[in-house]
Amino acid sequence: MAGPGFINVRLTADAWVEELRAILRDAGDYGRLTVGQGRRVNVEYVSANPTGPMHMGHCRGAVVGDALASVLEYAGYAVTREYYVNDAGSQVDTLARSAHLRYREALGETVTIPEGLYPGDYLVPIGRMLAKDYGDRYVTAPEADWLELFRTRTVAAMMDLIRADLALLGIHHDVFSSEAEVQAAGRVTAALDRLRADGLVYQGTLEPPKGELPEDWEPVEMTLFRATAFGDDSDRPVAKADGSLTYFGTDLAYHAQKAEDADELIDIWGADHAGTVKRIQAAVKALTAGQDGIGKPFDVKLVQMVRLLRGGEPMKMSKRAGNFVTLADVVNEVGKDVVRFTMLTRKADAQMDFDFAKVVEASKDNPVFYVQYAHARICSLHRKAVEAGMALPQPDLSLLDADEMALVKLAAQFPRIVEGAAANREPHRIAFYLGDLAAAFHAGWNRGNDDPSRRFLMVNDAAITAARLALADSIGQIIRNGLAIMGVAAAEEMN
RNA sequence: GCACCCGUAGCUCAGCUGGAUAGAGCGCUGCCCUCCGAAGGCAGAGGCCAGGGGUUCGAAUCCCUUCGGGUGCGCCA
Incomplete structure (x- = not known):
């Protein structure tokens, strides 16, 4: 005993050697867990409105959601990656009207986009497509004749655009659910009827908000969900x-739909929607509570905004002018791997700066680079060994010294890191861990700079080289496994 | 006014399902480059974990509260 509640257990060196063998044996599966027990988790993320291409505001949620889905898969959950398409609100009517203008433009008219419509150039090709398909049939036709058609066609085209943007990041959803279909299938009515039967939906008026009363406040009767019964404020x-x-x-009914095919739900939202978390959680509880009164597990993860910088200077963006930084621009400039890794270098609910200059910097304070560099060094060891014409025997791992075994201990923590990241829904833990592991590996490498007898590659000693290469391989394997979860490629060489 | 997030080293942040001396990078100080890839390396200084109270054998971690920042707040999506 070493103090209250503490029992010191010291594992023998053999145990760590055994763990090292396990890493090499299980390879890409080392760290896979069964804690998820095959439970079905639905992770909904991105769900950007289909009114334009993806911009950087969507990026972090996309990466965090995707990496979280991967972590959960790795931990033994059966994961569904889902995207909710908001194709039913007034905004998609606005989109259709905007597309109609571009359609007229494509037929030769000179148009100006009025305030309130979407001015972006990305609708120009949509207009051309519509012109090609329908000729001048809808130019002067009343809106009622074309609105639904144009909406459907334009939303479909926008979703193609968004899917292409997501593909640039290596993101592919399993399910795209349509808000309009949720309504058309009668799910909203069904959900509200159920809640009404339980007295949780009623006609009523809301109390005016406390504090400063809006000028035009008037009590109005509407249909309300009794969110206060589940901890909401109103x-x-x-x-x-x-x-x-x-x-x-509709969102309430949509969550009921998701819950039908899942044991647990997770939503990834932008932090600007924080104010609506309680009501949706209240709704899910109300809709999924069984006889025990406990609803299905449902987490809403909030992702904070990303501030874009270039050389320390904030980048000016104006949504009205339509000159926002698109996701495609950023991926094309710095690459998918840099974007994905960087988005995971901060916990999701902390604000983050994304500096175009810093994220591609090749230095120790850039974890993207540092982890890749460690992996590249490990790969280079094999190339060097081959170049040196070394014939390596079966590794005798008992040749590894205490410093080297310390590296094994760190590598062997990987499964627990995965477990923690999955349990807490915090994929950034993988990134931080890989940074630590890479740093430890580099430190080991550097010992060889001070003392040549401690290098990984000892051209005159095949036995020790074989053992140390096995160690290096295990580190490389963990880096690959971790990066795979993050959706980042492991570089074999640095340029 | 209410709700949510945040407050850890000079700076940027990890650690938070309670556990042993609180970690990293930058910056700072001092050493080190004929050497597997020095696009660096090693060592050191630097912290009443915002303040206060509570629970506990034990709290940066859980609860309450104060202060200080951010965000949101009737039929928008």
């Missing part, structure tokens, strides 16, 4: 005074 409207659904009204 009941929340599911249908407006005119009877049309609110966003929340």
Whole structure:
């Protein structure tokens, strides 16, 4: 005993040697866990509105969600990657009208995009496509004739654009769910009827907000969900005074839909939606609670905004002018791996700066580079050994010294890191761990600079080289496994 | 006014399902480059973990509270 509640257990060197063998044997599967027990987890992320291409505001949520999905898979969950397409609100009508203008433009008109419509150039090719398909049939036709058609066509085209952007990041969702389809399938009515039967949906008016009262406040009767019964601060409207659904009204039914095929739900949201977390959690609890009164596990992970910098200077962006930085621009400039890794170098709920200059910097304070560099060094050892014409025997791992075994101990923590990252839904832990592991490996490498007898590659000693290469391989394997979870390629050479 | 997030080294941040002397990078100080890849390396200084209270054998970690930042706040999506 070493103090209360403490029992010191010292594993023998053999145990660590055995772990090293396990890393090399299990290779790409080392660190895979069964803690998920095959439970079905639905991870919904990105879900950007289909009104334009992906911009950098979407990027972090996309990467965090995707990496989280991978971590959970690695930990033994059955994961569904899902994207919710908001194709039912007034914004997609606005999109259709914007596309209609571009359609007229494609037929020769000179158009100006009025305030309130989407001015982006990305609608120009959509306009051309519509012109090609429909000729001048809808130029002067009343809106009712073309709105639905143009909406459908344009949303489909936008989703193609978004899927292409996501593919640049290596992100592919399993399921795309449509808000319009959730409504058309009668799921909203069904969900609201159920809740109404339980007294959780009712006609009523909301209390005016505390504090400063809005000028034009008038009590209005609408359809409300009793969110206060589940810890929210106020009941929340599911249908407006005119009877049309609110966003929340459909979202609630959508979550009920997801819950049908999943044991657990996770949403990845931008932090600007933090204010609506409680109501959706209340809704999921109400809709999924069984006889025990406990709903299905449902986490909402908030992802903070990313500030874009170039050489320390914030980049000016104006959404109105439509000159936002697109995701494609950034990926094309710095590469998928840099974007993905960097997005995971901070915990999701902390704000982050993304500096175009720093993320590609080849230095020790750039973990993207440092981890890649470690892997490249490990790969280079084999090339060097071959060049030196060495014939390596079966490694005798008992030749490794205490410093080298310390590296094995760190590598052997990988499964626990995966477990923690999965349990806490924090994929950034993988990135930090890889940074630590890479640093430890580099330190080991550097020992060889001070003392040549401690180099990994000892041309005159095949036995020790074989053992040390086995050690290096195990580190390389862990780096590959970790990077694979993050969706980052492991470089074999640095340029 | 209410809710949520945050407050850890000079700076940027890890650590938070409670556990042994609180970690990293930058910056700072001092050494080190005929040497497997020095696009660096080693060592050191630097912290009442915002303040206060509580739970516990034990708290940066959990609870309450104060202060200080950020965000959101009736039928927008």
